[in-house]
Amino acid sequence: MARTRIALVGIGKIALDQHVPALNASPDWELAATISRSGKVDGIPSYTDFATFLTERPDIPAVSLCMPPVPRYAYAEAALNAGRHVMLEKPPGATLAEVHALQALAKSRGLTLYATWHSRMAHAVAPAKAWLADKTVQKAHITWREDVRKWHPGQDWVFQPGGMGVFDPGINALSILTEILPQPVHLTKALLEFPENRQTPIAAQLTFSGNVSADFDWRQEGPQTWDITVITDKGELALRMGGNVLEIDGKPFAGENTIMGEHPALYARMATLVAQGHSDVDLAPMVHVADALTLGERRITGAFDF
Incomplete structure (x- = not known):
């Protein structure tokens, strides 16, 4: 069974240590592109501009955002507006309100939004x-x-x-x-x-x-x-x-x-959500913060x- 293409946005330490190995081992996902100002993954097409990626790669239906929380909203909003499913590294955003806005946008577009908590x-x-x-x-x-x-x-x-x-x-x-x-x-x-x-x-x-x-x-x-x-x-x-x-x-x-089983489990959960047409956005940890x-x-x- 063919794996679904996914793009990874933000190629830093966590992405390289956890997300890339998890995707390489995943039976559900194929890492098909990366977007980063400087980081790359050997053998994977890379982009430095997210808008260019969205325009040139309509064949990739999902993105995983692994970047600091402050710029994340703009990327998630752009991805959802472009018809892509979105997976968010923790914390899901810089504010509660912006994550609520993304949740509403995903629902209106019939797309999956997954706010991950890897420690769970x-x-x-x-x-x-x-x-x-x-x-x-x-x-x-x-x-x-x-x-x-x-x-x-x-x-x-x-x-x-x-x-x-x-x-x-x-x-x-x-x-x-x-x-x-x-x-x-x-x-x-x-x-x-x-x-x-x-x-x-x-x-x-x-x-x-x-x-x-x-x-x-x-x-x-x-x-x-x-x-x-x-x-x-x-x-x-x-x-x-x-x-x-x-x-x-x-x-x-x-x-x-x-700790190496946490991110593979996240991507398995993301695959299930996309297949079922569901989202998972639990903000309880962020409320406490x-x-x-x-x-x-x-x-x-x-x-x-x-």
Whole structure:
């Protein structure tokens, strides 16, 4: 069965590390073009101008946007207006309103819009959700600490307006939290740390209803920490390695210690959505970030440079 052609927009570290390998291995998709100001994929036709791509390649019915959130809306809007299905890397946009607008546009055009959350595809997230389904959550905590110098070397856009700062990785944790908890929670308090020379936070401490809390920090050195613990009336759950390893009461329960299955699962989901004529746009993780930036107490810290 022939694979469907797809174009990848934005050829940076995440695209090369995750999206390209996932597409190369996909039984559903053929990477048929790339669009980037500088990046390329060997053997794949490349474009530097998106409008030119849309005009010259009507044979490619879908695009995957892997670029910073601020410019993403214009590309998604152009793609939908050109009749292409659109897959959005997380976060789906710079604002909630623009994603709502894209959702309405996709619906009016009869096209698929998929706002992806790759961490929800981690190996242990589905088993964690199933285990929690019939339990009462008494307490939950997220510890999400990583080194921005390692994951976004020299990428100043993450500290510019719309870049989200520490919420760029933190929203991954929130995407898992909103997926696995049996009941929704809402933010009640936040403390955000802004370097004196930056426009977005480098650390955040969040408090939610339901005795749920989170600690995000982008200054971690050495081993990185991506953990979620949930204490229930029937035991304790721990998700580690960004949702890929599940422990119950301190013992291994499910998962694999790798993140390489997340993006293949996203593209499989995109193929299903297109085949069914559906969209998938869940903004719950982004709502929590917006609430934190609205409600959060701002604390200025020392300058931060890569």
